[in-house]
Each structure stands twice: as structure tokens, then as C-alpha cells.
Amino acid sequence: MLRGFFRAGQQVLQTAKQRKFKVGRFYSYSSVTSRVYNSSDMIDIDFRSDTVTKPTDAMRQAMASAVVGDDVYEEDPTVQKLERKSAEMIGMEAALYVPSGTMSNLIAALTHCNQRGCEMITGDKTHMFLYEQAGVCQFGGVSINTVKNLPDGTFDLAEMQKHIRSRDLHEPTTALICVENTHNKCGGRVLPLSWLDELVEISKKRNLPLHMDGARIYNAAVYLGVPAKRIVRGFSSVSVCLSKGLGAPVGSILHGPKEFIARARRLRKALGGGMRQCGIIAAAGIVSLDSMIDRLAVDHANGLALAKGIAALNHPLFKVVVDSMQTNILVFEVDPKRVDAKEFCAKLQETTDEQLSALGGKDICVKAVPFEAQLIRLVINHHITAEMVDLALQKIAVVMKEYN
Template sequence: MRLVDKSDMQIGTIYCLRRCCKWYKKAFLYVPDICVLNAFILYKDSNTDKHVPKTDSGEGSGGGGVRVVDVRSDITSQPSPAMRRTIMEAVLGADPYGEDPTVNALQKRGASLLGKEAALIVPSGTMANLIAVLSHCERRGCEVILGDLSHIHLHEHTGTTQVGSVYPRTLRNQPDGTFNLKEFLEAVRSEDFHSSRTALVCIENTHSMAGGKVLPMDWMDELGAMCKKLNLPIHMDGARLLNASVALKELPSRMVRDCTSVSLCLNKGLGTPVGSLLAGPSEFIYKARSIRQMLGGEMGQPGIIAAPGLYALDHVYPRLHEDHEHIQIIARAVAGCGSPAITCDLESAHTNILMLNCNMAYLTPQQLCQRMEEVTEEEMAVMGERVVAKMSPVNLTTVRLVTHLSITPEDVKALVVKMVYVIKELGKPKST
């Protein structure tokens, strides 16, 4: 026999609500499943408008619970009840006919924010980037120049090649997320029946694998001037562009001035459940809309995605500096340990991402992540609470932390105490 827990009750409640909806449908009263699900979520969270620390009991970190601090990625953030209410209250319409007023408002707002003529809502950042590349590279066999550590190249399943027969010509990413501009000029290929033609340049800001670094403005300006002379469009993967904007205290429109197109994730730093924007010239967005349809990304009434996006631009964008401050607190604590086992570059922590370097003579990234998810009795006695910290190993020597909307100052304090404890515990060379 298995005891029924809280999650079973929640699932059962949703099931019963959906059964009720089916009965109402017979009476010609249609209630979409998504509304039922969000109604239940709204009911569950209606007592508070603040994020509650996630624990094994679903309550607070007291009473023997476990405080879970999830810094694997900013996609793990949870929308606040206020953001969820925007989903429930969104005015909807048929977007294929251009009749969803909430979508139209977000697209207009996004285009203005990024200094472009038009914008398009899409389900994901990966799709936004793929649509951009396919819109720019209309002929099969074209080449796109991009960094070898870029998200488009490493983490988007080579969609540009699989779907569009567009091939990557990679340049080595430098530690600051840029690439050498002399090497860039040498990589550009003009029209020649012997080889592929360079049709597009892609850059990423902030640069994820460079530790959330902000691309230098003078480098972007120089690249923009080169591409203008070469008549080459630039697409910016701006998944976390607003983090870069906050860090530099620069307008997003200025940062993408020389980019023909730009993608912007709603569900990373902005903390919405899903969705991205793609912005550019009107003619480009017209083509992008057609490609979105081909990829299966057109949605009937995506106002339920657009509404939290509008909320995030008003309420989450202005607080992104808090995530950057949280990373600085964690980075200073790690650096302050002075351990040869785990180190970080404090000056490289520009935004909400921190890379921890693991000395393989002491431990591997996997071992560090595993230990941070464990709680020992000795640790509990020192910390006064059980803390589980979730982090991500990104390569053979590095662990990544990403702060976000759902990480509170109390979470940061608990994470720092745990991190310092674990660093001291593991800071002994492995026995041979």
C-alpha cells in the first residue's frame, strides 16, 4: 500500500476539474484545460504574492524541512502568483488572424524596447534563433559565422543544419565571449561556385558559456561596422540581453543597434514560464512568421504566454540587478575561501551566472554537485537547517550557478554557508 501524498491530491484535483469541464462541454459551456490548470495553480498560491522557499514539504525551511536552492539555470524560476494572475486574466484572441490583443501589445512593446520595426512571439529561444537563421539564409548551403562556444552551435541540436542546410563556420570564442575580428574577416566567403557563401553572423549577449559575460560595446560597434561594409546581417542571440543591459546601464536598443535581428527569452532572467520574442525589420518578421508556421510554432491564443511577458517587462526587468548582486555575494564567498580546490574569477561575474573551476586533483564537477545536494548531520548541526543546492556541471572542470527570480536573499545566505562548508570539507587532495 502506498500512502497518498500532496502531489497525488493535486493531480486528483486537476483530474476532477477536467472531468467537470467535460461535463460542462456537453452543456455547450467550453472551459479550456489550460484555464482549469491555471485556476488550480492560482487557488493553490492565492494566500501569498511572494515566492516561498522550496522545501521537501512544500512549506518553509522550518519544521524539519529542506531548503532547496536551485541554481542550475534561470529556467527553473517559478512565476509569482501575481504573474500567474496575468495568465488567468489575459484578454485573448486568434493570433493567426492577428487578433490576440495581448500578443499584439507584447510584440509592439518588444519591438520598441529593441529598437526594431516589428517582433514575433515564439515558443522558445531555440526556435527564435532557428527562425532567424532560416529567414536570413534563404539559400541551401549558406554558411553562418558564429563562436564555437555559442548556444546556437552547442545546445540547439544543429537545427540550422538539420532543418535549413545552413552550415556553421565557427571561430574560437575568447574568454570574454567575443571572437577575433581579424579571424572573422578571414573566415568570410563571398559568392564562389567552389564554396559556400557567408550569409549571416551570429553573436550571443550575455554569453552563457563565457560565464554570463557582457560583450564589450566597442567590439560590437567594430563588428557592426565591418558587417555593414560586407553587407552581412548580424543576428544576436539575446536570451539574456536584458541582463547585459542592466549590467552596462545601456539601453537594449543601443546594444543591438547594428544587429538586423535579435531574439529575447521571456523565460530566463525575466522568469516567465515559456516563450521568446524575435525582433527585426518588418519584411524580416513577415518571413519569420511563415517559417514559424512551418516549424509548428504558430499558436492559437498565445496571449497566455504574452501576458506574463508584459508583466515581466514591467516588474522583473527592473529587479534583474538583484540577481547580479546575488552572484557577487556568492563569488566573493568562494574567492574568500582561498581554496585551491574550487576557485572563481570574481571580475568575470558580470551578471547572473558564475562559473566555479574545480581542480581535478581535489574533485570533479560531478562530485561537487553531488555533495551540494547531500545533507549530513554534521553539516546540519553547523548550518541549523538542511540545505540542498542544485548546480550544473558544464564541462570536465567547471560548474555553473545561475541566480534568478526565485532565489531570495535568504536562499543566497544559505547557499553561501553551505558552499563554504563544502569547500572546506572537500579541499583536500584526492589520495593516489
């Protein structure tokens, strides 16, 4: 048996060598998110997303002592408290706690688009269009009509109105307009209030509901210096994520009128989103709304410092637009002819003898996401400190020099 274990160990090491695997870290260029274990002297800086955070001590304490009931029967007092609190903060009549932002957006779209053969309009770079498996198409027979997103996350409102369809019997009927705020793919940009107000007026004239994927709406609120309810004024529904910048372990909240949320609750059940005694996790959401919003300004400051630091390296193959850095998401460009974003992200995670020497012996692992062949995303979260930003910049500078 021992010989069998020995042979298995040898096979693992051989496979590791073939996959650029160094003891303690996984470097496969096909995956930049995995690692076997962390060495004790390794500095791990995770910029992949603000979803990677661990619950705070206050959240864990609240979860441990949460009073719970069966939420499918609407008998969980902690869930009810979270929903009331969030609805008040967003300025809407009611709210519904769901497992994820993807489910929240799906429920919202299917509640608004309640007939097969209708469609929703959204930007071509929105999360709902790119990263949610076209769930509205899969489960609701709803088509998606896209408008080109501008760099700031908005889209041309005159062009959007050309996409509205309602009369021709050959075409689907437009039933919903959706926006994303802050805008992930556009580098965490905040939609201007003046643009949102104009969109609201258009939707009223065209008698179309508006849904906001406000996964990071509190980042937008902190950046603008206004309450979140001001941002969504005039919208029919809004989804807010608790497990991104706010740091809760699980959950999003869908908001809207009481009748809308009643219909949404039925859809949540149909989609398998009834979570029974989920007050245990809702308790962490209450803590996140109470204590994690104002501190988002720290994330924004660290994100700006990161953007300025990379720009200051002044490498011709890497482009950072510092003026577009508004919140906690940094998306920067690489020259795709000389730099492969996926390979660059893999190099940020690995440690070579040359890197150790250049970094004074510091073993720094920086995790980032290759967005496209020419785009890299780094996201600040509440675990990232100013010191970690400085260390990450050291590692980024060393890896960039490999492309000189």
C-alpha cells in the same frame, strides 16, 4: 493486493540504497536535478538556471484575465500588444512571439540563410552552436563556421573576417554572423559596446546580416546602464527570452524589420510554433517587460556576493575570478585531477550526518550545473535572496572541506 504494494515499496527502498537515495532526496551522481519530495525543514536553493522561476502573482493575474484570439490568424490582441511593446523597446520595426529561444534563433537563422549550402559564423562557445542541436543544419542545410570565443564572450574580429567565404565555388557562402549577449558559457559576460559597434561596421562593409541571441539582453542593458536598443543598434535581428531573468513562464520574441518578421512568421508555422490563443501566456510576458527588468540589478548583486563568498573560501582546488562576474551567471573552475564537477554538484544536493552537524542542523540543498568536467555554473534568479546566498555559501564551504 496489499502484499504486492508492500513488496513494491521494499523494492523502491532497496533501489534507493543502491543509488545513494535518501528518503526525501535523490542523489544519483548521474542526475543532479531530481528529487522525490521536499522535507518540510529542507532549504532548497536552486541555482541551476534562471529558467526555473515561477510566475509572479501579477503575472498569474494578467494571465487569468487576458483577452485572447487566434494568433495564427493574427487575431490575439494580447500577443499583438506584447510584440509591439517589445519591438519598441528593442528599437526594431516588428516582433514575433515564439515558444522558445531555441526556436527564435532557428527561425532567425533560417530566415537570413534562405538558401541551402550557405553558412553562419558564430563563436565556438555560443548557445546556438553548443546547445541547439545544430537545428540550422538539421532543418535548413546551413553549416556553422565557428570562431574561437575569448573569455569575455567576444572573438577576434580580424580572425572572424578570415572565416567569411563568398567566392570559391568549392565552399559554402557565408550568409550570417551571430553573437550571444550576455554570454552564457563565458559566465554571463556582457559584450562591450565598442566591440559590437566595430562588428556592425564590418558587417556593413561585407554586406552580411547580424543576429544577436539576446536571451539575456536585459541583463546586459542593466549592467551597462543603457537601453537594450542601444546594444542591438545596427543588428538585423535579435532574439529576447522572457522566461529567464524576466521570470515569465514561457516564450521568446524575435525582432527585426517588417519584411523579415513576415518571412519569420511563415517559418514559425512550418516549425509548429503557431500557438493559437497564446495571449494567456503573452500576458505574463508583458508584465515581465513592465516590472522585471530593473530588478535584475538585485540578481547581479547577489551573483557578485556569491562569487566573492566562494573566492573568500580560498580553497586551492576551486578558482573563482570575481572581476569577471558581471551579471547573474557564475561559472567557476575546479581542479579536474582532484574534483569531479558532477560529483561536487551531487554532494551539494545531498545531506549527510556530517554535513548536518557542520551546518548546525540546517538541511540545505544547493542545486548547481556541472558545465564540464572542470566547470560548475550557478545562476541567480528572482527567487534567490541575499539570505539564500549566505546559506548556499555555508553549504558550499562544508562540501569543499570534503576535498581537503
